[in-house]
Each structure stands twice: as C-alpha cells, then as structure tokens.
Amino acid sequence: MTLRIFFVVTMLLTTGFLFPIQAQQSGNVVEYFGKEHVNSIAEGVVIHQFDEAFLLEGAIRHGLLTSSEDIISWLIASDAFIVPTQNLKVVANWSDRNDTLTWKQIKADSNAIFQNIPSRSYVYASYNSPTEQVVLLDASGHTRVFVNGLMHEGDHYDYGYTLIPVRLNQGLNQFLFSSGRFPRLKARLVEPAHITQITPRDPTLPALIRQIKEPQWAAVKVVNSSESALRSYSVRCQLETGESLITEMDEVIPMTIRKIKFLVPAQTELTLNESVEMVVSILDQSKSVVHELTFKLKVQDSRKHHERTFLSRIDGSVQYFSVAPPLTDGPGHGLVLSLHGASVEATNQSRAYKQKDSAWIVAPTNRRPFGFNWEEWGRMDALEVLNLAKEIFQTDPQKQYLTGHSMGGHGSWVLGTTYPDLFAAVAPAAAYPDIITYRRDDSDSALFRRKHFNMIYRSASSGRILKLKQNLAQTGVYVLHGSADQVVPVEKARTMRAELGTFHPNFTYFEYPDGTHWYGDHSMDWPPLFSFLFQNSLPEPQQTKSFSFLTASTSVSSSNHWLRIINQTKQGLISQADVSLTRDSLRVDVNNIETFSLNLKGFKLISQPKLVVNKQLVEYKIPSDSLVLIRRINEFAHQIAAVGFEKKPERGGGFKFAFDHQVVLVYATGGSVIENLLYLQKARFDAETFLYRGNGSFEIIPDTMFSLSGFKNRNVVLYGNASNNLAWNLLLGSCPVQVSNDLIAFGDQHFKGDDLGSFFVYPLPGTANHSVGVVSATGLAGIKALNPNDYFSGITGFPDLLIFRTAWLKDGLTGLLVSGFFGNNWLIPSGDFEVTEMDE
Numbered sequence: 123m124t125l126r127i128f129f130v131v132t133m134l135l136t137t138g139f140l141f142p143i144q145a146q147q148s149g150n151v152v153e154y155f156g157k158e159h160v161n162s163i164a165e166g167v168v169i170h171q172f173d174e175a176f177l178l179e180g181a182i183r184h185g186l187l188t189s190s191e192d193i194i195s196w197l198i199a200s201d202a203f204i205v206p207t208q209n210l211k212v213v214a215n216w217s218d219r220n221d222t223l224t225w226k227q228i229k230a231d232s233n234a235i236f237q238n239i240p241s242r243s244y245v246y247a248s249y250n251s252p253t254e255q256v257v258l259l260d261a262s263g264h265t266r267v268f269v270n271g272l273m274h275e276g277d278h279y280d281y282g283y284t285l286i287p288v289r290l291n292q293g294l295n296q297f298l299f300s301s302g303r304f305p306r307l308k309a310r311l312v313e314p315a316h317i318t319q320i321t322p323r324d325p326t327l328p329a330l331i332r333q334i335k336e337p338q339w340a341a342v343k344v345v346n347s348s349e350s351a352l353r354s355y356s357v358r359c360q361l362e363t364g365e366s367l368i369t370e371m372d373e374v375i376p377m378t379i380r381k382i383k384f385l386v387p388a389q390t391e392l393t394l395n396e397s398v399e400m401v402v403s404i405l406d407q408s409k410s411v412v413h414e415l416t417f418k419l420k421v422q423d424s425r426k427h428h429e430r431t432f433l434s435r436i437d438g439s440v441q442y443f444s445v446a447p448p449l450t451d452g453p454g455h456g457l458v459l460s461l462h463g464a465s466v467e468a469t470n471q472s473r474a475y476k477q478k479d480s481a482w483i484v485a486p487t488n489r490r491p492f493g494f495n496w497e498e499w500g501r502m503d504a505l506e507v508l509n510l511a512k513e514i515f516q517t518d519p520q521k522q523y524l525t526g527h528s529m530g531g532h533g534s535w536v537l538g539t540t541y542p543d544l545f546a547a548v549a550p551a552a553a554y555p556d557i558i559t560y561r562r563d564d565s566d567s568a569l570f571r572r573k574h575f576n577m578i579y580r581s582a583s584s585g586r587i588l589k590l591k592q593n594l595a596q597t598g599v600y601v602l603h604g605s606a607d608q609v610v611p612v613e614k615a616r617t618m619r620a621e622l623g624t625f626h627p628n629f630t631y632f633e634y635p636d637g638t639h640w641y642g643d644h645s646m647d648w649p650p651l652f653s654f655l656f657q658n659s660l661p662e663p664q665q666t667k668s669f670s671f672l673t674a675s676t677s678v679s680s681s682n683h684w685l686r687i688i689n690q691t692k693q694g695l696i697s698q699a700d701v702s703l704t705r706d707s708l709r710v711d712v713n714n715i716e717t718f719s720l721n722l723k724g725f726k727l728i729s730q731p732k733l734v735v736n737k738q739l740v741e742y743k744i745p746s747d748s749l750v751l752i753r754r755i756n757e758f759a760h761q762i763a764a765v766g767f768e769k770k771p772e773r774g775g776g777f778k779f780a781f782d783h784q785v786v787l788v789y790a791t792g793g794s795v796i797e798n799l800l801y802l803q804k805a806r807f808d809a810e811t812f813l814y815r816g817n818g819s820f821e822i823i824p825d826t827m828f829s830l831s832g833f834k835n836r837n838v839v840l841y842g843n844a845s846n847n848l849a850w851n852l853l854l855g856s857c858p859v860q861v862s863n864d865l866i867a868f869g870d871q872h873f874k875g876d877d878l879g880s881f882f883v884y885p886l887p888g889t890a891n892h893s894v895g896v897v898s899a900t901g902l903a904g905i906k907a908l909n910p911n912d913y914f915s916g917i918t919g920f921p922d923l924l925i926f927r928t929a930w931l932k933d934g935l936t937g938l939l940v941s942g943f944f945g946n947n948w949l950i951p952s953g954d955f956e957v958t959e960m961d962e
Contacts, residue, residue: 428447
C-alpha cells in the first residue's frame with residue numbers, strides 16, 4: 123500500500139480539528155496507513171459482547187494546551203456518579219456555565235459496533251459477572267475507560283491494539299468509555315487462554331538484513347493476567363534456520379500488559395526467502411516455557427529500503443527507523459532526515475523516495491504513526507534516530523538535511539527552527555508551522571485572561587515556531603505546497619513565505635499547480651527540493667563568528683554553534699543571544715538569560731579578545747574548556763565553577779521532562795489498601811498510555827524495591843506522598859514542596875484538605891542531570907484528581923509545578939491553586955508562580 127491512498131484523507135487527524143466529516147464517520151486509521159486492523163481474538167474466548175449501553179453527550183470539554191474538562195471524571199472522584207437510566211439528567215456545572223445533559227439508551231449494530239458516537243461523549247455499559255474473575259477488555263474507538271472506577275487507556279485511533287487485564291467483581295461491573303477520534307465503539311470481554319501470554323498484536327520487529335551479522339532488538343507485548351509479577355523471567359528467540367538467543371526479560375507487574383524487549387539472533391547462513399519464522403518463548407525462573415508464539419521476520423537487503431531497530435534512551439523500549447540507502451557505497455554521504463505525516467508509518471515514508479546517488483534518507487517514527495506531532499517525545503525520537511544514523515552510516519556532518527510532509531512538515535519547521543546548527547537546509551512540504559494555529563478557531567487565546575493560563579502557555583512555548591523564526595536565518599529553507607491543498611490550506615505556506623521574506627537570505631518557495639495534499643510521491647520526493655537541499659552545507663562551528671540564537675526552553679534547545687544557554691531568567695519566555703567575534707573583540711548581547719557559556723577552544727586565539735556582554739566589559743581568563751558567564755544582579759561575571767545543582771539544559775524542568783532517561787515509576791505501598799491500589803493503578807494507567815501513544819515500555823516498581831544505587835542514571839517518577847511512599851524522604855526530603863495526607867506545603871504556604879493533587883519535578887539527589895517527577899495527592903479524592911495524564915501529549919503545557927483541587931477535573935484552569943516554575947536554584951522565592959488560594 124502506498125502513501126497516496128491515506129495521505130489525502132488522514133493528515134488532519136493530527137489535531138482532529140479539520141478532519142472531513144464523511145471520512146470521520148467512516149474512516150479507520152489502520153486501513154489508511156497499511157497495518158491490519160485487529161479483529162480476531164487469539165488471546166482467549168469472548169465471554170461477553172457489549173451491545174446495549176447508555177450515551178451521554180457533551181460530558182467533556184477538550185483542551186489543547188490545557189487538560190480537558192470532564193464531568194464524569196469529576197462525578198467519580200466526588201463519589202457522586204449515579205448508574206445511568208433512560209433520560210437520567212446530569213447537571214454539568216462547569217466553571218462558566220451549567221449544562222443539563224441526558225443519558226440516552228443506545229444499541230450496537232449487527233457487527234456489535236456502537237455507531238454515531240458524538241465527540242465529547244461517554245458511553246456506559248455494564249456486565250453482571252457470575253463470579254469474581256480476571257478477563258481481558260478488548261475494546262476500540264475510545265480514548266479512556268473507567269472499569270469499576272479505575273482508569274485505563276483506550277484505543278482512540280481505533281488500531282485494535284488495546285487488550286487490558288481487568289478484575290471483575292461478582293455481580294455488577296461498570297464500564298465508562300470516553301469517545302475517541304471516530305464516532306464508534308466496540309467492546310468485548312475475553313477469558314484469557316493463558317494467565318501469562320504473548321499477544322500477536324502490535325509487535326516491533328526488526329528485519330533480518332542480509333549484510334548484518336549482529337543480533338537485532340525486537341519487542342512484543344506480554345499480558346500478565348495474574349496477581350504476581352513476572353520477575354526473573356527470560357525470552358528465547360529461535361529462528362526457523364536454527365539460530366537461538368535468550369534475553370533477560372523486563373519485569374511485568376501484575377494485571378498489566380507490557381512491551382518487552384529481546385534480541386533476535388543473526389542468521390549464520392543467508393536465506394533467499396522473503397521472510398523467516400521466529401518462535402518467541404517466555405521462560406520462567408526454571409527456564410520452563412510459559413507461553414510461546416510464532417512471528418514472521420522480513421528479510422531485507424541493506425542496499426535497498428529497509429528497517430532497523432534500536433533501544434531508546436527515554437524508556438529503554440525498542441523503536442525502529444526506516445532507510446532509503448544511497449546508490450553508491452562508502453562513508454561521507456549526506457543524511458536527509460524525513461519526518462512522516464499523521465497516520466503514516468516510517469516504512470511507508472522512506473519508500474515514497476527513490477534512492478539518491480549520495481545521501482541516506484532516514485525516517486524516524488515519532489514513536490507512533492500519530493505520535494507526538496514531532497514535539498516532546500516525537501522530537502526526542504527524531505534526534506535519537508539522527509544521532510544513531512550518523513554513527514552507523516558515517517555520514518558527512520556538513521551535509522545534514524531535514525524534510526517532511528504534512529505533520530512531518532510541521533516537524534520540519536519545529537526541528538529546523540529549534541536546532542538551527544543541526545541542518546544545512548530544511549524543506550517543509552504541505553506543512554503548518556504551529557499546531558495551535560492549525561485549527562478553525564483560536565479559542566485558547568481567550569484563556570489568557572484566566573489566571574494560570576500564562577504559566578501553561580509558557581511551558582509549551584517551545585512549540586511557538588513563529589516566535590523563534592529568526593533561528594532559520596542561518597539555514598536554507600525550501601517550502602513546497604500544493605496550491606489546491608484543502609487539508610493543510612496553502613495559506614499556511616504563504617504565511618511562512620511572508621515571514622521569511624522579512625529577513626531570510628536563502629529560501630525558495632514553490633506552489634505545485636493544482637496540487638492537493640497528496641498528489642503523488644513527488645509531494646515529497648520533488649527533484650528541485652533535493653537540488654536545493656544539496657546546494658547547502660553546514661559550516662564548521664568556528665567558521666561562524668556572528669549569529670543570533672533564540673530558545674524558549676533550554677531543556678528543549680540550548681546550543682547553537684559555540685554558544686550554550688545554561689539557564690533562563692524567566693523560564694518559558696523567549697531567550698535571545700546575539701554573538702559576534704572579531705580579532706580583538708567578543709560581543710554578546712543577551713536577553714532573558716541568566717547563565718551561558720562560550721566554547722572558544724576551536725578558534726586558536728592568538729590574543730585574548732575584549733569581552734563585552736550587554737555593553738558591559740567583563741574581565742575573564744580563557745579557560746581550558748568553556749567560558750561560563752553568570753548574571754550577578756544586573757551584570758555578568760566569569761564563573762570558574764561549573765553549574766551544579768542549578769537548572770541547566772540536562773535538568774531544567776518542567777514536569778514532562780521527568781519521563782526521560784530510562785525513567786522508572788515508583789508507586790506507594792505505605793498507605794491504606796485503597797490508597798496503595800489507586801497509586802499503583804495511576805502508575806499502570808500512565809504506562810498503558812505511553813505504550814499506546816509512544817510505543818513505550820515503562821518499568822513500574824513498588825517503593826520497597828527502590829534505591830538510588832539500584833537505579834543509577836535513571837529518572838524517577840514517584841506516585842504517592844510523604845505519608846505513604848517509602849521513597850519520598852530519600853528523593854524529596856529537601857524539596858520546598860511537601861505533600862502529606864490532608865496537606866500540601868508550598869514553602870511557607872499551606873493548602874489543606876483531602877482533595878488536593880500535584881504534579882511537579884525536582885532534581886534527583888546525588889545526580890548531576892537526572893530528575894524526580896512527582897504525582898501526588900493528599901487523600902482519596904485528590905488521588906482521583908490525578909487521573910488525567912494529558913502530559914503525554916506533544917501539545918499540552920505542564921510547568922515545573924501544578925497544585926490543584928479535585929474540581930480541576932471539571933473546571934480546568936479555575937481548579938488550579940498554584941502553577942509555575944522554580945527558580946534556577948530550585949527554590950520557591952526565586953521562582954515564578956501564580957497562586958490562587960492560600961489556607962493557613
């Protein structure tokens with residue numbers, strides 16, 4: 123299946139704002155990007171098919187930079203949810219108005235699908251179980267689901283991937299599904315065939331590449347339907363040609379599904395077959411087979427289009443990228459990073475290109491076909507693949523380029539603007555620059571008058587591309603767009619043409635006459651575009667003696683050539699540095715920058731140039747490494763010691779950045795039975811969501827298993843508070859924010875009640891670059907307020923700290939008490955916060 127089928131109809135699923143109504147009513151995204159939709163059940167026997175339910179329209183108000191407002195989540199957290207009956211009224215008392223909603227009975231069609239489910243709705247279904255039992259929930263078309271009050275991830279792209287172990291009570295069991303991307307829902311309960319089993323759904327498999335004689339990484343999903351962790355297990359992979367390899371298996375906690383990695387052995391003898399069978403076996407501690415399943419691996423040639431897998435530093439999961447190799451052999455070729463559009467697999471992306479004479483074309487995945495809009499973890503994935511490809515293929519660092527189509531074109535604007543010294547030229551095709559302007563309205567602009575929204579906006583400001591556009595001045599730009607594109611309107615490209623025209627010395631603009639969103643492979647593989655790319659080259663860092671650099675977050679982007687911004691004065695606002703070096707003078711003008719460094723080693727200076735920062739003469743001595751300058755009051759001074767505990771690019775906040783560096787999730791066990799269950803379930807829900815949205819694999823452990831020495835060089839996300847998580851004092855004893863039962867201490871200010879929740883980030887003790895993320899509450903109501911995990915989005919804004927009451931589930935920004943950023947010393951007085959309410 124080629125790209126041309128699904129590009130036309132699916133690209134605007136990136137945001138869901140402009141997706142055509144007819145396609146939205148009928149389209150299944152899996153049909154578009156070429157993966158088989160899962161309809162069969164290989165994991166057990168269906169014991170119940172949901173065919174009657176109740177529908178509640180208008181129960182959700184979606185956010186963009188902010189979390190959604192959800193009246194059902196609020197009712198559940200408040201213990202006020204009433205089992206629906208026909209015409210039962212629900213008063214949605216939002217912060218700005220009251221709506222009266224009505225439950226309506228609905229029935230599934232002959233295929234057991236509930237059709238015409240409106241957006242922003244909930245569907246309630248129930249099942250009376252004759253016994254207490256564990257089943258697998260096999261559902262698609264929903265964003266999330268409450269099962270007997272516990273939140274689980276859904277399948278809102280309708281992949282058919284989701285299979286969740288759930289425990290049923292004897293008697294009534296309640297299921298609340300929130301609506302997904304498409305107006306339909308299907309759900310059934312499956313009695314598992316095995317307590318522990320591999321599912322054939324959604325594997326990440328390498329190709330057997332004939333020229334590679336090394337093991338390759340693969341990953342499959344393992345379902346643990348038991349009450350015991352799968353610990354000290356292993357995975358055996360055996361090829362039909364006889365090669366076998368055993369890999370230690372990642373732990374899988376009880377009642378969950380995890381994608382586990384293993385090594386596929388290299389073939390000792392080449393095969394002419396197009397595929398090879400592989401048997402994957404789970405082995406217990408005694409090396410007995412618990413379950414095994416057969417998969418097929420493609421056999422590919424490294425000189426043709428092919429795929430490669432790797433381990434991600436984010437979570438240790440297996441990811442892949444796709445390659446269109448050059449037609450000629452040898453090192454020193456160029457490298458073109460190509461970013462795919464929404465719903466498109468990297469495999470299809472690379473195959474839209476003919477192989478070039480002297481350039482590798484490499485397509486990362488964005489972690490999923492929709493992924494993260496090439497922001498946040500999608501951006502990280504692109505950088506991981508870029509660095510890996512440079513190392514493997516030994517490309518020329520001066521011949522590095524960036525392109526992409528639709529959402530990938532947006533990614534080209536994002537990465538090209540954010541990392542101006544990485545790419546000699548960028549070529550967005552059918553692209554929109556900023557995702558928040560890629561919608562019918564600009565309703566979020568009205569939120570600026572609400573308290574706390576400014577902090578949310580600032581924490582997402584690295585995606586505001588037009589504010590960073592000056593970074594593109596040093597990069598060649600080719601803009602390609604179809605003149606008849608109705609998916610991404612051509613006005614988006616014309617806007618960028620006008621913006622570039624005010625300052626850019628090296629850009630080309632081309633509208634393809636009568637071109638739709640996808641008018642053939644030349645929508646991306648356009649010869650003049652590649653000619654333009656290859657005319658540009660990156661200079662050596664020391665060849666660039668004058669430049670300007672802007673960033674909104676040093677945790678996203680901090681460096682350009684020989685300048686590095688270490689921390690900002692005001693986090694989330696634009697920081698700018700203008701740098702100029704002559705024989706006898708080094709001038710730096712900075713704005714919103716607290717600390718920065720200059721690497722002068724490569725210049726081989728004969729004499730020490732005069733240093734002027736913001737028109738101030740600064741005394742300094744050229745160091746052996748970088749020259750670090752720090753603002754003291756209103757002047758800059760040369761700093762001898764390196765930045766330690768203070769904020770820096772490797773550890774600067776906000777909260778989302780805790781989910782990085784092979785993060786481990788640590789849940790509380792020191793509270794009541796229900797507290798412990800809810801914190802465990804929250805960690806499990808986060809892992810399910812990152813698996814679905816980011817092809818991820820989080821390790822989850824109880825606090826009793828955590829130690830700093832046992833989890834070196836890894837970030838930690840802690841679930842619980844000082845009263846119930848046994849790792850709290852070890853990790854957060856010196857933190858200026860303390861959460862315990864019925865109390866949050868925000869420095870000297872206290873917030874009281876059992877309905878408080880908080881998300882925040884803080885340095886990991888004893889480490890230079892690692893962080894602790896905190897998911898914490900003061901009581902049962904507060905824990906339920908933690909349910910939304912909208913931080914797993916490439917769009918939303920989460921600053922260093924949020925404190926809220928349970929009411930934020932329905933009131934959004936109005937329910938926030940504190941939002942903002944710690945100071946560069948990670949303290950509150952030097953920070954920047956909005957505070958709504960204070961209890962003493």
